[in-house]
Amino acid sequence: MLNLTGKNALVTGIANNRSIAWGIAQQLHKAGANLGITYLPDERGKMEKKVAELVEPLNPSLFLPCNVQDEDQIKSTFETIREQWGKLDILIHCLAFASKEDLTGDFSQTSRSGFNTALEISTYSLVQLSGAAKPLMTEGGSIVTLTYLGGVRAIPNYNVMGVAKAGLEMSVRYLASELGPQNIRVNAISAGPIRTLASSAVGGILDMIHHVEEVAPLRRTVTQLEVGNAAAFLCSDLSSGITGQILYVDAGYEIMGM
Ligand code: NAD
Ligand code: 0WE
Numbered sequence: 001m002l003n004l005t006g007k008n009a010l011v012t013g014i015a016n017n018r019s020i021a022w023g024i025a026q027q028l029h030k031a032g033a034n035l036g037i038t039y040l041p042d043e044r045g046k047m048e049k050k051v052a053e054l055v056e057p058l059n060p061s062l063f064l065p066c067n068v069q070d071e072d073q074i075k076s077t078f079e080t081i082r083e084q085w086g087k088l089d090i091l092i093h094c095l096a097f098a099s100k101e102d103l104t105g106d107f108s109q110t111s112r113s114g115f116n117t118a119l120e121i122s123t124y125s126l127v128q129l130s131g132a133a134k135p136l137m138t139e140g141g142s143i144v145t146l147t148y149l150g151g152v153r154a155i156p157n158y159n160v161m162g163v164a165k166a167g168l169e170m171s172v173r174y175l176a177s178e179l180g181p182q183n184i185r186v187n188a189i190s191a192g193p194i195r196t197l198a199s200s201a202v203g204g205i206l207d208m209i210h211h212v213e214e215v216a217p218l219r220r221t222v223t224q225l226e227v228g229n230a231a232a233f234l235c236s237d238l239s240s241g242i243t244g245q246i247l248y249v250d251a252g253y254e255i256m257g258m
Contacts, residue, residue, distance in 0.1 A: 002236050005032035008085045009235065010077075012038045012066060012129070013094030013146075014051050018196045020146055021094035022054065023224025024231040029058040031232050033090065036062030038077060040095075061085075068095065068125035078132040088136040090235045093129055093145040096122040096198065098161045103202055107159040115160055122164035123171060130175050130186065140183030142235040145172060146227075147188045147246060149254055157204065169246055176244030185243035187234050192222045192250030217252030 009028050013021035014037060029035055037060045039051040052063060062084060066077045081088055098118035102110050126145050133143065150158030151165025169188055176186040192212055199205045212221050230249045233239050248254045 002031050002232060002238055004028060004090070004232065004236055007033045007089040007235070008036065008081070008087060009033040009090035009092065010036040010038065010062075010081065010088060010133075011092040011094070012068075013092070014039060014055065015047070015197050016050065017054055018194075018224065019094070020191060020194065020196060020224050020227050021092060023226075023228035024092050024094065024144075025055065025058055025228075027225060027228030027232045028090070028092075028235065031236065033235075034085075035060040036064065036081065036085070038064050038066035040067055041065035041073075068121055068128065074128060074132055078136060081136055085136075087138050088133055089139065089141050091129060091133045091141070091143045092231065092235075093126045093143065095125065096146075096161065096164065098122065098159075098164065100201065102160045104157050104159075110160045115163075118160045118164045119167060122161065123167040126168055126171050127175070130179070134179060134182070134184065137179075137182065137184050141185070142239075143175065143179075143184065143186040144231050144234050145186075145188045147172075147190045149190060149192075149248075149250070151190075157202070172246070173244045180243055185234075185239070187239075187243060188246045189227055189230050189234070190246050190248045190250060190254070191227050192216065192248075192253050194221060194224060194227075196224075212251065212253050215253060215256055215258075216250065217255070220251055222249055222251050 011025045037055050039047050064077050066073050099114045102114040147165045150162040172186050172188045193208050227249050
């Protein structure tokens with residue numbers, strides 16, 4: 001059965017109690033995993049305090065700042081894992097960012113810097129974190145990232161994030177191909193729209209959610225905990241034959257043509 005005891009899991013992307021990464025961390029904890037949590041530090045340390053209070057019940061044995069735009073923070077995160085844990089089994093990549101002005105209006109007007117930022121934070125970070133995790137996954141491992149249908153179809157206003165997710169999904173395949181011989185599996189969960197800090201900042205997200213509630217086979221949206229359950233599955237031996245895949249956790253929305 002689903003059992004992650006003895007597994008060391010690094011979870012990125014928790015900002016608050018609505019984060020998808022929070023749903024994932026709770027389900028990995030429930031399955032018995034030992035957790036390390038990273039957060040995006042700010043100048044005043046507000047995020048550190050907020051996330052620390054939130055995750056306290058999950059007893060993380062590591063709690064570290066990790067801005068993926070900062071090479072040194074990534075280095076020291078994995079250095080600490082090497083010293084404290086010795087090996088890593090699970091990496092959850094659950095972060096994305098594009099500048100707000102690039103998530104509305106004409107895609108053709110995306111600035112060079114906006115394009116670069118979105119792909120650096122949302123796409124390259126998976127490659128970078130996986131490369132850092134590789135030498136620590138000495139007993140095999142599982143890497144899971146979060147993607148969205150807007151990386152496969154043109155969804156209004158998703159714009160540069162769609163390009164970033166297309167790159168992310170292809171990165172999953174190349175990483176799976178490279179890391180498979182070391183028994184490291186790499187998969188993505190394509191989640192349906194969920195109200196989180198990132199999505200709530202997007203105009204029209206409620207209309208999109210209502211559309212999914214009308215059209216998706218299950219006639220509802222999905223929850224962070226449902227995504228967390230799928231992630232726990234992809235991190236466990238129950239999915240030992242699965243790598244390089246995009247698993248839709250979207251109440252079935254993706255299959256519909258109308
Ligand atoms: P969220 O705002 O809770 O999470 C986004 C996280 O990215 C935050 O924790 C933030 O701190 C982190 N982040 C941003 N820039 C960073 C940086 N430079 N370094 C480190 N961390 C950084 O929102 P969410 O909706 O839970 O998003 C998590 C993932 O799920 C993203 O990849 C998103 O694209 C994906 N996703 C979201 C939805 C949705 O509808 N909410 C649907 C499908 C996929
Ligand atoms: O991947 C996402 C959210 C990504 C995101 C959201 C923001 C808003 C705040 C990345 N960067 C930022 N930057 C900000 O300043 N989702 C899948 C949720 C989402 O975002 C959309 C969606 C959906 C769904 C944007 C446009 C249209 C639909």
